[in-house]
Amino acid sequence: MPDSAPLLAVSEVSVRFGGVSALADVDFCIEKGTVTALIGPNGAGKTTLLGAITGMVGISQGRVALCGRDITALPPHVRARHGVVRTFQNLEVFANMTVLENVMTGRHALVPYGILDGILRTPRFRAGERACREAALEKLEFVGLADKKDILAGELPYGSQRLLEMARAVAAEPVLLLLDEPAAGLNTQETKALAGLIARVRDELGITVGLVEHDMDLVMGISDAVTVLHFGAVLATGTPAQVQADPDVVAAYLGD
Ligand SMILES: Nc1ncnc2c1ncn2[C@@H]1O[C@H](COP(=O)(O)OP(=O)(O)O)[C@@H](O)[C@H]1O
Ligand SMILES: [Mg+2]
Numbered sequence: 314m315p316d317s318a319p320l321l322a323v324s325e326v327s328v329r330f331g332g333v334s335a336l337a338d339v340d341f342c343i344e345k346g347t348v349t350a351l352i353g354p355n356g357a358g359k360t361t362l363l364g365a366i367t368g369m370v371g372i373s374q375g376r377v378a379l380c381g382r383d384i385t386a387l388p389p390h391v392r393a394r395h396g397v398v399r400t401f402q403n404l405e406v407f408a409n410m411t412v413l414e415n416v417m418t419g420r421h422a423l424v425p426y427g428i429l430d431g432i433l434r435t436p437r438f439r440a441g442e443r444a445c446r447e448a449a450l451e452k453l454e455f456v457g458l459a460d461k462k463d464i465l466a467g468e469l470p471y472g473s474q475r476l477l478e479m480a481r482a483v484a485a486e487p488v489l490l491l492l493d494e495p496a497a498g499l500n501t502q503e504t505k506a507l508a509g510l511i512a513r514v515r516d517e518l519g520i521t522v523g524l525v526e527h528d529m530d531l532v533m534g535i536s537d538a539v540t541v542l543h544f545g546a547v548l549a550t551g552t553p554a555q556v557q558a559d560p561d562v563v564a565a566y567l568g569d
Contacts, residue, residue, distance in 0.1 A: 318381030320345040320521050321366065321489055326375030328361050328545075335361045336545045339375070343489065343538075348515050348522040350532045350553075353542035354566055359525045360402060362542065363491050366523070367399050368392045379489070396488025400495060402525075406474050406481075408467030412458060415466045415477055416449035419484035452480040455518075456510060472503040479510060483518060490514065491523040496531055504528055508535050529567070533557065541566060 321343040328336040336358045343349040351359050364370030366377060368389040376385050384392055407415050423445075430438040453459045456476040461469060466477060475495060482490055492511070496504045508531045514520050526532050532539065533553040540550040541562050548566075549559045556562055 318378070319343060320380060321523070322376075322378040322381075323362070323366065324376045324378070326362075326365055326377065327373050328358070328365055328370055329373050334545055336365065336372075339542070339545070339547055341540055341547065341550075343521060343523050345521050346515065346519070347537035348511060348524055348535050350524045350526060350536040350539045351542060352526065352529075352532055352539060352566065353548070357542040358545040359542055360493055361545075363399055363493055363523070363525060366392075366489075366491060367397055393485070396486070397491070398482055398485045398487035398489070399491035400478050400482050400493055402493040402497065404471070404474055404478060404498075406466045406469075406477050408465065410466055411463050412466050412469065412477055413446070413449055413453065413462040416452050416480045416484045417445050419452075419481035420445050420448060420486075423486060449480075449484055452484045455483065455513075456480045472499055475499060475503075475507070476510070479507075479514070483514060483520065487520055489521050489523060491525075493525045494527065495524070496526055496528045504531055507531070511535055 319342040323339060323341040326336055326339045339362060341362065351362060353359055361370055365372050368387060376383055378384060379395055379397065384395065407418065450459060450462065453462055456479055458473060458476055458480060461473065466474065469477060496507055499507060511522060511524065512535045515522055524532065524536065536553055539553050539556040541548040541556060543565050549556050549562045557567065
């Protein structure tokens with residue numbers, strides 16, 4: 314595969330829900346090592362595009378390629394195994410599991426043992442569990458929640474649950490991490506901390522990030538590239554400065 318291929322390339326993708334066209338002929342690239350933002354008004358098709366990338370949403374036309382390899386026909390769990398991982402717009406932590414157990418579920422696709430190993434508690438199962446626990450703890454340290462590892466996730470304040478979600482997502486060792494409005498419901502201070510964390514995911518963990526977000530300070534502060542969606546089509550793409558100065562973008566989205 315060519316080295317020059319972007320990490321993710323969405324080409325001419327269209328999605329229809331019944332009679333509604335949610336995405337029309339969308340081209341969207343994410344270069345390796347970047348935080349690439351996807352912005353646009355509510356209903357623009359941002360979440361649908363993330364679904365098309367992970368395979369959870371069926372596309373009626375177009376292609377999705379990872380590192381130059383066509384993954385359009387692959388189901389979501391296989392794309393996940395190739396490192397395409399997402400979080401959801403609505404918070405989804407398991408309230409009745411501990412913080413650490415929540416993060417361990419993120420490594421589910423990586424464990425080297427089968428169901429039978431688990432039932433029989435084979436040495437391979439126990440070694441795998443230990444490695445999984447250690448890796449999960451490392452991710453909790455990364456997001457600053459290690460001291461909360463044994464409490465129930467439902468008892469964490471909302472902002473910490475959002476961090477827990479990030480820890481669980483990076484525990485899956487993604488190649489491409491897609492975040493759907495990670496700052497939703499966070500206050501200004503929490504949003505700033507989240508921005509720093511996302512930049513560290515890119516810089517320290519080497520994970521490429523696709524970021525859907527409404528908070529423009531967050532987006533413009535950490536993104537290497539920005540694509541603007543409007544009514545299911547790409548309105549503009551460029552650096553944060555280019556996109557902010559684009560008259561079409563200002564008129565459709567950024568203007569008051
Ligand atoms: N599962 C679905 N069934 C029908 N229509 C949907 C579905 N998901 C999204 N849509 C529609 O597709 C459009 C894009 O939605 P969405 O991708 O959620 O936008 P955004 O994330 O940018 O707010 C909207 O008109 C929405 O109502
Ligand atoms: Mg959405």
